[in-house]
Amino acid sequence: xxxxxxxxxxxxxxxxxxxxxxxxxxxxxxxxxxxxxxxxxxxxxxxxxxxxxxxxxxxxxxxxxxxxxxxxxxxxxxxxxxxxxxxxxxxxxxxxxxxxxxxxxxxxxxxxxxxxxxxxxxxxxxxxxxxxxxxxxxxxxxxxxxxxxxxxxxxxxxxxxxxxxxxxxxxxxxxxxxxxxxxxxxxxxxxxxxxxxxxxxxxxxxxxxxxxxxxxxxxxxxxxxxxxxxxxxxxxxxxxxxxxxxxxxxxxxxxxxxxxxxxxxxxxxxxxxxxxx
Amino acid sequence: xxxxxxxxxxxxxxxxxxxxxxxxxxxxxxxxxxxxxxxxxxxxxxxxxxxxxxxxxxxxxxxxxxxxxxxxxxxxxxxxxxxxxxxxxxxxxxxxxxxxxxxxxxxxxxxxxxxxxxxxxxxxxxxxxxxxxxxxxxxxxxxxxxxxxxxxxxxxxxxxxxxxxxxxxxxxxxxxxxxxxxxxxxxxxxxxxxxxxxxxxxxxxxxxxxxxxxxxxxxxxxxxxxxxxxxxxxxxxxxxxxxxxxxxxxxxxxxxxxxxxxxxxxxxxxxxxxxxxxxxxxxxxxxxxxxxxxxxxxxxxxxxxxxxxxxxxxxxxxxxxxxxxxxxxxxxxxxxxxxxxxxxxx
Numbered sequence: 199x200x201x202x203x204x205x206x207x208x209x210x211x212x213x214x215x216x217x218x219x220x221x222x223x224x225x226x227x228x229x230x231x232x233x234x235x236x237x238x239x240x241x242x243x244x245x246x247x248x249x250x251x252x253x254x255x256x257x258x259x260x261x262x263x264x265x266x267x268x269x270x271x272x273x274x275x276x277x278x279x280x281x282x283x284x285x286x287x288x289x290x291x292x293x294x295x296x297x298x299x300x301x302x303x304x305x306x307x308x309x310x311x312x313x314x315x316x317x318x319x320x321x322x323x324x325x326x327x328x329x330x331x332x333x334x335x336x337x338x339x340x341x342x343x344x345x346x347x348x349x350x351x352x353x354x355x356x357x358x359x360x361x362x363x364x365x366x367x368x369x370x371x372x373x374x375x376x377x378x379x380x381x382x383x384x385x386x387x388x389x390x391x392x393x394x395x396x397x398x399x400x401x402x403x404x405x406x407x408x409x410x411x412x413x414x415x416x417x418x419x420x421x422x423x424x425x426x427x428x429x430x431x432x433x434x435x436x437x438x439x440x441x442x443x444x445x446x447x448x449x450x451x452x453x454x455x456x457x458x459x460x461x462x463x464x465x466x467x468x469x470x471x472x473x474x475x
Numbered sequence: 476x477x478x479x480x481x482x483x484x485x486x487x488x489x490x491x492x493x494x495x496x497x498x499x500x501x502x503x504x505x506x507x508x509x510x511x512x513x514x515x516x517x518x519x520x521x522x523x524x525x526x527x528x529x530x531x532x533x534x535x536x537x538x539x540x541x542x543x544x545x546x547x548x549x550x551x552x553x554x555x556x557x558x559x560x561x562x563x564x565x566x567x568x569x570x571x572x573x574x575x576x577x578x579x580x581x582x583x584x585x586x587x588x589x590x591x592x593x594x595x596x597x598x599x600x601x602x603x604x605x606x607x608x609x610x611x612x613x614x615x616x617x618x619x620x621x622x623x624x625x626x627x628x629x630x631x632x633x634x635x636x637x638x639x640x641x642x643x644x645x646x647x648x649x650x651x652x653x654x655x656x657x658x659x660x661x662x663x664x665x666x667x668x669x670x671x672x673x674x675x676x677x678x679x680x681x682x683x684x685x686x687x688x689x690x691x692x693x694x695x696x697x698x699x700x701x702x703x704x705x706x707x708x709x710x711x712x713x714x715x716x717x718x719x720x721x722x723x724x725x726x727x728x729x730x731x732x733x734x735x736x737x738x739x740x741x742x743x744x745x746x747x748x749x750x751x752x753x754x755x756x757x758x759x760x761x762x763x764x765x766x767x768x769x770x771x772x773x774x775x776x777x778x779x780x781x782x783x784x785x786x787x788x789x790x791x792x793x794x795x796x797x798x799x800x801x802x803x804x805x806x807x808x809x810x811x812x813x814x815x816x817x818x819x820x821x
Contacts, residue, residue: 214547218514222545229543296545298510323511323590323703325629332623386626389507391514391545395700396594474632 201236201285202306202346204255205275207268210245211293220254222296222391227255229299232306236284240275248293268342269358269367276357280349286313288352290345291390297344298322298389305346308385315381316351316372319344319388324395327472330384337384338462338470342368344390351380359417361447365403366410369469373418377457405436407467415463417449418456423463477575480665487580489551490596490657491521493573495566496587499533504588504705506540511590513544516597522552523577525569529556567670567678574668582658582668584679588705589654595701599657608693609662610686613701615655620707627707634700641694645687646737649680654702663690671736676729681736688740 204223208216227237239255241248243262250257260278263270272290279285287309291297301319308317318340330337345368347357355374358367372382408427415424428440437443462469483489492512496505505524512520524537534554541552557572559565570584581600585591599611616634620627639650660668667686670678686692 214518218545218547221547225543225545296514299543299545322507323514323592327632332628386628389510391510391593393514393516393593395592396598473630 199234199236199284200287201238201282202287202289202302202309203275203279203282203285204237204239204289204291205272205279206239206241206291206293207271207275208241208243208245208248208293209265211248213249213251215294216248217251218296219291219293220250220252222299223254224252225299226297226302230303230306232303232310235306237302240279242271242275244271267360267363269360269362269364272342272367273357273360276347276352280352286349288347288349290342290347292343292392295321295343295390295392298391301344301388301390304385304388308383308388309346309348312381312383313348314350315348315383316340316375317346317388318382318384319390320384320386321392321394322389323391327474328468328470329473330386334381335383335386337382338460339369339372340382340384342371343392344388347371351375351378354378354380359449359451361449362410362413363406364410365407366414370414370417373460374451374456376460377455401434401436404434405431408434408436411467412443413446413449416446417451418461418463419453419458420461420463477571477665477669480575480668482665483578483580483660485580485661487578489519489521489579490517490581490583490600491523491573491577491579492583492585493523493525493570493577494585494587495525495527495569495573496529496537497527497564497566497569498587501587502536502540505537508585508587508590509541510544511592512585513546513550514593515591516594517600518547519579520551520596521577521579522550523573524552524554525573526554526556527565527569528558529554564675566675567672570670570678571672574670580660582660583654583656585654588707589652589703590705591654591702592700596657598696598699598701602693602696603657603659606693607662607691608659609690610656610658611693611696612651612656613696613699615652615702615704616700617704617706620705622708627705632703637697640697642687642692645683645692649677649683651683652702652704653679654704658686671732674729674732676725677733681733684733684736684740 206219223239230237237255239257240260241250241257242260244265244267247262260274263274266274276288279288287306289305297319305317305319318337321341321343326341328338342358355371355378357371359370359374362370375382408431412424412427412431415421415427424446428443431437431443432440462471465471468475494505494508509522512522522541524541526533526537534556537554538552541550541554544550553576555572555576557565557568559568573584574582581596581603583591583596595613599613602611614634615636616632617636618629619631620629622628636650636652636655639645639648644650658668663686667689669682671681674681
């Protein structure tokens with residue numbers, strides 16, 4: 199028997215969001231026909247204690263460590279999940295969405311064929327515009343909103359870069375996976391309902407995105423993007439001047455392990471040539 | 476005209492979404508449309524699925540699809556069938572049947588292969604709650620996809636309907652696809668809620684023309700994408716093609732019926748006033764020309780009752796704009812026409 203552990207980090211999510219997510223998880227688990235496969239849910243609260251309306255997928259919780267960010271939170275969940283030797287895959291899942299009833303089936307079926315690949319569900323109704331190959335389903339990077347990470351990739355790469363508090367840790371992981379010879383693929387038949395349009399502008403998000411972009415550029419040695427991110431951090435009023443921006447923390451990844459050729463900084467935060475803008 | 480329609484109470488906050496379903500081979504597409512409804516931030520939703528030549532088995536399949544979505548509560552739905560002769564396209568009849576059975580105060584329509592973004596209905600209903608308009612419209616994007624390795628691969632998204640901004644544009648041509656608006660039924664006479672069953676194409680535009688001649692619409696959300704029109708190889712109509720009257724005999728015939736409707740409809744004075752003197756023409760006419768009362772009087776005089784057919788009104792609008800603003804309005808008008816022309820061949 200093999201196990202897929204679904205990891206969810208909550209951050210003050212509404213009861214409605216968690217109700218819909220858990221209902222979708224129950225439906226997706228009920229539609230799973232892959233033999234010898236267990237699914238469990240592992241949760242950590244980065245904000246207030248989360249209240250889940252119904253028991254779903256043998257849910258367990260790790261003790262909260264406060265707001266440790268997305269990367270560290272997911273790394274905690276992955277460390278705990280992969281301690282169980284029967285767990286061969288981990289699914290990062292955002293709490294503010296809902297799986298389609300056939301999504302887990304599609305993700306696991308694909309994983310059993312493509313065990314050396316990061317696998318991304320297709321966000322719905324608005325999927326990410328980054329491209330993917332129509333035959334191989336290869337994509338330059340995978341979003342962490344609904345992302346399957348095989349044990350073999352976790353063992354090799356050790357999860358997300360914990361220097362990234364939130365945002366772009368998925369781009370970094372994808373580029374590191376490709377640098378190490380793994381694939382990154384979209385699973386078009388796995389839908390993850392996730393609202394990405396109609397959001398109100400949020401300055402905190404904009405700031406975190408720029409800070410993460412700056413770190414990513416430094417790590418992947420793109421001075422032009424780093425310079426652009428720093429100018430934006432100042433021009434958007436997050437810092438008075440470039441001198442006031444905190445120094446970039448050094449990455450623990452060996453530069454020799456990174457294939458700088460996979461990094462695409464030419465299309466701003468698309469990190470690829472988008473199919474539409 | 477549909478008989479037996481009642482005006483819902485204002486305490487009713489249910490949104491009835493009428494979905495017409497023509498082809499049992501499109502159940503997978505229908506499920507995505509329904510999934511998009513289950514994800515809506517507006518939670519009080521009733522689905523009214525009307526099937527062309529449905530059977531008990533198809534009805535049961537659709538009911539099962541609805542039940543298997545992650546609704547927050549128990550889903551409210553009706554699955555209905557209408558029988559037609561083979562080859563008959565009953566799209567208007569399906570809509571009318573859905574309207575007759577809908578219980579919600581708010582009404583929306585969704586084709587079986589399209590979908591609505593999560594915030595879509597919430598934005599439109601909240602907009603209606605802040606005004607007295609009968610219909611609120613949002614932006615509709617178009618995605619183009621091809622079947623590739625068994626999956627629909629979206630290769631492009633754009634917004635070919637964004638040329639339309641206001642009432643004057645709507646009288647010129649339709650830029651509001653059927654799933655991009657919500658109607659508040661408490662503000663509309665039941666006898667006005669019907670689709671012309673003679674029309675099996677552009678029936679949605681005919682419906683909007685009749686409503687817009689009588690009621691005011693809320694166009695304030697046209698920059699906010701609320702839904703997606705999916706163009707793929709099984710669509711009956713390309714979203715841009717219907718702008719071209721010469722495309723097919725079927726489209727030509729529908730265009731002729733629309734033109735007849737424009738000539739026979741009388742526009743209400745309150746709508747006329749809005750059309751000519753308020754926000755609608757400010758795009759084309761500089762504010763000083765629009766605002767002074769002398770111009771208002773001039774326009775009301777110009778548009779005497781016998782001249783109030785829709786086609787004549789559209790002509791008058793552009794005549795007026797031409798006389799008063801010269802090149803500016805002509806440029807705006809021409810730019811729109813060129814954009815529409817180019818969109819048809821994009």
